[in-house]
Amino acid sequence: MVCSRPAKGEINDMKKSKFLFVALALAALALWPLMAGQYGVDLVTKIMIFAIFALSLELLVGSTGLVCFGQAAFFGIGAYATVLLTPQDGAPSLLWLLPACVLAAAFYALLVGALSLRTKGVYFIMVTLAFAQMAYYVVHDTPLGGGTDGIYLLSKPVLGTLLDLDKPLVFYGFTLACLAGVFGFLALLLRSRFGRALAGIRVNEQRMRATGFSTYPYKLAAFVISGGLAGLAGFLFAVKDGFVNPELISWHLSGEVLIMIILGGLGHLRGALIGAFAFALLQEFFKSEAIFGEFSKHWHLGLGLSIIACVALLPRGLVGVPEQLAARLRGRLTGARGTGTTEVGNESV
Amino acid sequence: MSQSEVLLRGREITRRWGGLVALNGVSLDLERGTVHAVIGTNGAGKSTLINILSGEIPPSSGQVELLGQDVTNWSQPKRARAGLGRSYQRNTIYPSFTVFENCRLAAQARVQKPWAWWRDAQRCEVSTAAARAAATRAGLDDLLERPAGLLSHGQKRQLEIAMCLATAPQVLLLDEPLAGMGAEETERMLKLLAELKASHAILLVEHDMDAVFRIADCITVMVNGAVIASGTPDFVRNSADVRVAYLGEH
Numbered sequence: 001m002v003c004s005r006p007a008k009g010e011i012n013d014m015k016k017s018k019f020l021f022v023a024l025a026l027a028a029l030a031l032w033p034l035m036a037g038q039y040g041v042d043l044v045t046k047i048m049i050f051a052i053f054a055l056s057l058e059l060l061v062g063s064t065g066l067v068c069f070g071q072a073a074f075f076g077i078g079a080y081a082t083v084l085l086t087p088q089d090g091a092p093s094l095l096w097l098l099p100a101c102v103l104a105a106a107f108y109a110l111l112v113g114a115l116s117l118r119t120k121g122v123y124f125i126m127v128t129l130a131f132a133q134m135a136y137y138v139v140h141d142t143p144l145g146g147g148t149d150g151i152y153l154l155s156k157p158v159l160g161t162l163l164d165l166d167k168p169l170v171f172y173g174f175t176l177a178c179l180a181g182v183f184g185f186l187a188l189l190l191r192s193r194f195g196r197a198l199a200g201i202r203v204n205e206q207r208m209r210a211t212g213f214s215t216y217p218y219k220l221a222a223f224v225i226s227g228g229l230a231g232l233a234g235f236l237f238a239v240k241d242g243f244v245n246p247e248l249i250s251w252h253l254s255g256e257v258l259i260m261i262i263l264g265g266l267g268h269l270r271g272a273l274i275g276a277f278a279f280a281l282l283q284e285f286f287k288s289e290a291i292f293g294e295f296s297k298h299w300h301l302g303l304g305l306s307i308i309a310c311v312a313l314l315p316r317g318l319v320g321v322p323e324q325l326a327a328r329l330r331g332r333l334t335g336a337r338g339t340g341t342t343e344v345g346n347e348s349v
Numbered sequence: 350m351s352q353s354e355v356l357l358r359g360r361e362i363t364r365r366w367g368g369l370v371a372l373n374g375v376s377l378d379l380e381r382g383t384v385h386a387v388i389g390t391n392g393a394g395k396s397t398l399i400n401i402l403s404g405e406i407p408p409s410s411g412q413v414e415l416l417g418q419d420v421t422n423w424s425q426p427k428r429a430r431a432g433l434g435r436s437y438q439r440n441t442i443y444p445s446f447t448v449f450e451n452c453r454l455a456a457q458a459r460v461q462k463p464w465a466w467w468r469d470a471q472r473c474e475v476s477t478a479a480a481r482a483a484a485t486r487a488g489l490d491d492l493l494e495r496p497a498g499l500l501s502h503g504q505k506r507q508l509e510i511a512m513c514l515a516t517a518p519q520v521l522l523l524d525e526p527l528a529g530m531g532a533e534e535t536e537r538m539l540k541l542l543a544e545l546k547a548s549h550a551i552l553l554v555e556h557d558m559d560a561v562f563r564i565a566d567c568i569t570v571m572v573n574g575a576v577i578a579s580g581t582p583d584f585v586r587n588s589a590d591v592r593v594a595y596l597g598e599h
Contacts, residue, residue: 194463196470200454203443210403210437211516212429212458221463 022183022270029176033169041172043284048175049236051276052182054260056229058272061261063190064222065202069125069254070112070132074105074227076249078234080139081105083153083244091155094163101235102228108135109227113220132254140246150245153238165239175236182229186269189225198222263310265317274318282306354381355414356550357402357433357520362411364397364574371397373575374411379520379550384542386553386561389571395554396438398571399522402552403435404428416519430458434518436509438525438554444498448489451497451508452480456515479515486544487511488537503534510541521545522552527560539564562586570594 029048033041053075060066081104086092116127139145156166165171189195200208201215208215238244247253256279264275286292286302295302314320357379364372372394379385387395400406402413404425412421420428429435443451456479457470471477484493487507492500497508506526513521526542527535535557542564545551555561561568562582569579570591578588585591 189466191469191471192466193457193461193468193470193473193476194466196450196454196457197461197463199446200443203445204441206405207437207441207443207512209425210405210429210435210441211455211512212426213461214424214426218463 018270022273025273026176026180026183029179033172038168041168043280045168045172045175045240046237047277047280048179049233049240050257050260050280051273052175052179052236053230053233053257054264054272054276055179055182055186055269056226056233057257058261058266058269059186059189059198059222059226059229061258062266062268062271063195063202064198064219065205066117066219066223067125067258068128068223068226069251069258070128070130071226071230071257072249072251072253073112073132073135074109074230075234075237075253075257076139076244076246077108077135078102078105078231079238079244079248080145080151080234081231082157082235082238083151084144086154086157088154091158094157094159094165097157098232098235102231105231105234106224106228109224109230110220113223113227117216117219117223129251129254132249132251136246136249136251139249145246148246150243153242153244156239156242171240175240178232178236182232183269183273186229190269194218194221259307263307263317265314265319268317268319271317271319278310278318279307355379356381356416357552358412358414359398359402360412360414362398362401362408362413364394364401364406365409371574372401372408373573375571375574375576377552377569377576377579379552381519381550382547383566384546384551384553384564385567385569386555386565387569387571388555388558388561392573393571394574395571396524397574399435399524399552399554403433403522426458429516429518432517432519433522434513434516434520435522436513436524436526438528440502440505440509442497442505442508442512444496446497447494448484448497448500448508448511449480449493452483452489452511452515453477455512456480456483456517458516476515479517483511483515486514487541503530506530506534506538507541510538514545518549520550520552522554524554525556526553527555527557535560 029044032044036044053071056074057068057071060068078101081101082097085097085100112128112131116124116131119127140148145151158164163170163174165174190198197208197213197218200213201218205215234248237248260275260279261272262275263278264271264273282303283299286299287296289296292302310318314324316324355378359375359377362372362375363370375394375398377385387398389395397406401408404420404423408421412419414420415428415431415433420431443454446454453470453476456476457473459479460473460475484490487510489504489507489511492504497505500508506528510523510526527538530538539560542551542553553561553565565582567580568582568585570577570585572594577594578585578591
């Protein structure tokens, strides 16, 4: 059996190029405020928050194989906790408010995970959706959540005199730091023994159990971590807008973040990053009146069609584009079709 | 080592699926240093027996003892950590991982430490060493970096065994390890089983009768979920019941 597999050196090169890509992307984000105006800074801040949100879901869907269709619940709870915990008098300290919001989301994830992880496949998808809808109706229909109108954030959190998140550039820097931190954390997590066990669960849970891994606690831990990170994204979103409404918990948002990671490419942390940017920029593009004029009112149509096209043409997402192009080029050079594509397991970043 | 050190014991194991009795009061002992083969036609309950012994499904009644402890109520992962390894009839490897990572992940079950999230799994020396040793033992030395999905069928069967060995089990439950193997691969696998026999108790479910009669120290014959004969290969070969029910009376 002859098959050309990447040699060790090539794998190291691949790792390097992945690292380089992420480092360059973060550097570009750090330099962005120097060239962009207020609108640009605002837009990229929002996208970075969604990138954190997408990364949280990638841990479940791409890394562990758990398709969660209720991720917006944790995002929304993080956001609502921010608003509800902010005291009437004066700005709260970031030091307690941020962990409190993350913990609130993680706690709900613990409840949802403990019950939903007893189901599998399509049932799991439906149960996570049901729990998210439950949270949605709690804020939508009770005085606690302020109903459809939502609630305003009284004052934005501060860190002494060091950080005032009310200033857009400070907030931009803070969000970027959070994104880099979450990315780094997940990259380490996925190459650790815990991460490898999650990968094993994704590929073959039965074998993992036969080998001696109690898979339920592993999945629950992943679920709670994911919920906490989604809560962090929700916290940032609430602080950015200074306003929350039930839309932040709706299933539309759960669906959008799923589309982001699928668009970017499942199984790669970079995919979540790329997917969040691609989704938001496509949305901006089709909403642009300068380009589409009257038709921009129907931006959903353009966005939907382009996502269908992407998924149909790029089975491995935007992350897989360079490889796909290289394979096609090789095929043209050798006059043969590319060899079967087997996903190699150690990719995590 | 005492001559009869029973590592795994099944007592009166019964499993019903609704009205169907898949296993009916099956008892058997696995001793260290022996290969105990279980043979029988398709549907005789061999795989169900392995599934119950390994904890994948619970018995309707009966008991399983592992290393002298009653493990009937233990989960499958807990039994695995206590020294019970199994392979599957159909390959259940991690096709997208390399051969080495398949073995390393199996070995990791013994040193899980999931809280050490900042440490690279590839630097866990206990699991990497155990993985190398297991792969070498199963004859996969030259294929460590190959994605497991690209292995030949016989090599995948070897990898199944290597993954079992990586968890350092005392008892091996092997579900048709020779299925679909060529003559040469079969020879290699039988040699490996003969080596492993010295330090393990092995339950072998197999359809290849030549292989079974060559390697087994004890054979249990099952028909319709019940044991009809159990003993040495010679005893089983000469048993009238077995001839009628299974080996085919000509």
